[in-house]
Amino acid sequence: MFDVFETIAKLAAVHSPAGFETPITEVLTELATPYADEIRVDALGNLIVYRKADAVQDGDYAPKKVMLSAHMDSIGMIVTHIDENGFIRFSNIGGLSPATILNIPVKFANGTRGVVAKDGKVEIKDLKINDLYIDIGAGSKEEAQKYVSVADVAVFASETYRVGQTRIVSPYMDDRIACVVLLKVLESIRDSKNDLYFVFSSQEEVGIRGAKTAAFSIEPDVGLAVDVTSTGDTPDMKVPMECSIGKGAAIKVMDASLICSPKIVRTLESIAKEYEIKHQFEVLQHGGTDAGAIQLARAGAHVGAVSIPTRYIHSPQEMCDEEDVKAACALIGLFVANELEPKTN
Numbered sequence: 001m002f003d004v005f006e007t008i009a010k011l012a013a014v015h016s017p018a019g020f021e022t023p024i025t026e027v028l029t030e031l032a033t034p035y036a037d038e039i040r041v042d043a044l045g046n047l048i049v050y051r052k053a054d055a056v057q058d059g060d061y062a063p064k065k066v067m068l069s070a071h072m073d074s075i076g077m078i079v080t081h082i083d084e085n086g087f088i089r090f091s092n093i094g095g096l097s098p099a100t101i102l103n104i105p106v107k108f109a110n111g112t113r114g115v116v117a118k119d120g121k122v123e124i125k126d127l128k129i130n131d132l133y134i135d136i137g138a139g140s141k142e143e144a145q146k147y148v149s150v151a152d153v154a155v156f157a158s159e160t161y162r163v164g165q166t167r168i169v170s171p172y173m174d175d176r177i178a179c180v181v182l183l184k185v186l187e188s189i190r191d192s193k194n195d196l197y198f199v200f201s202s203q204e205e206v207g208i209r210g211a212k213t214a215a216f217s218i219e220p221d222v223g224l225a226v227d228v229t230s231t232g233d234t235p236d237m238k239v240p241m242e243c244s245i246g247k248g249a250a251i252k253v254m255d256a257s258l259i260c261s262p263k264i265v266r267t268l269e270s271i272a273k274e275y276e277i278k279h280q281f282e283v284l285q286h287g288g289t290d291a292g293a294i295q296l297a298r299a300g301a302h303v304g305a306v307s308i309p310t311r312y313i314h315s316p317q318e319m320c321d322e323e324d325v326k327a328a329c330a331l332i333g334l335f336v337a338n339e340l341e342p343k344t345n
């Protein structure tokens with residue numbers, strides 16, 4: 001069985017920012033292969049793992065096509081310029097807040113490590129990405145170029161570790177923890193009444209791109225995204241929000257990319273109640289997820305999302321609760337394997 005901590009530690013250590021998903025694709029392919037009927041990678045780099053319906057249909061229920069989606073890309077940094085003294089300028093891949101990444105460790109794909117620092121005269125409150133540089137310890141441009149070239153990409157170089165009773169901190173909970181959820185659901189499925197497509201999507205962090213083409217090719221009846229969501233449980237939150245870590249799987253109702261199908265929200269809620277799975281509702285004012293793209297593919301699909309409440313999203317230290325991850329796995333497994341009525345809203 002996939003262990004939550006071991007698997008997130010393994011996946012979060014893989015160097016694969018958006019657009020450079022090959023390394024994480026290879027790791028996920030190896031982990032998913034024993035449970036798959038078919039695996040393919042599409043032109044955008046989405047990894048699509050197909051698990052066909054079992055012959056357990058009652059009456060005239062026709063298997064539905066269900067697309068589960070968790071993005072496997074991460075945010076990162078891409079080199080734009082190396083100056084005469086060997087300091088490396090970069091641009092963001094996805095949402096990076098300059099103040100959040102100041103003084104953090106990063107690593108390039110070849111193992112070169114460095115630290116993010118800022119131009120001396122700039123105040124932290126005025127920081128922009130272009131005021132930051134990566135110091136890899138080189139004494140000159142020539143020395144730096146032995147290790148790093150323009151267009152190389154870097155990611156956070158922090159570790160995955162446990163805190164408290166059941167909480168885990170990791171650089172890329174977003175969204176490798178959802179990849180863990182998809183793997184755990186995939187391995188747990190018995191007697192599925194539906195055709196299941198487990199999509200490890202590409203390029204979510206730069207505008208929900210991979211899920212668009214994946215949904216176009218799969219043409220699902222029902223789509224379910226799994227992602228992290230913000231919480232309102234830390235001191236002095238700017239934006240009020242009910243979600244808390246440790247209070248269960250978050251059933252998404254709305255975010256900036258979609259309003260979930262009421263039917264899907266209600267089905268998820270009734271399963272959670274019937275099986276006593278700890279759950280809460282999510283209304284996220286900013287941010288989006290793959291379900292927003294699935295909903296609008298072709299003639300549209302009925303979609304929902306289950307989120308893992310996570311603190312400090314898009315920092316090198318994202319924190320979630322293992323119990324919420326397990327609740328999400330239980331809820332999603334029951335939802336996708338049973339009869340669905342996608343033709344009514």
Ligand SMILES: [Zn+2]
Nearest residue numbers: 174175227228
């Ligand atoms: Zn995400």
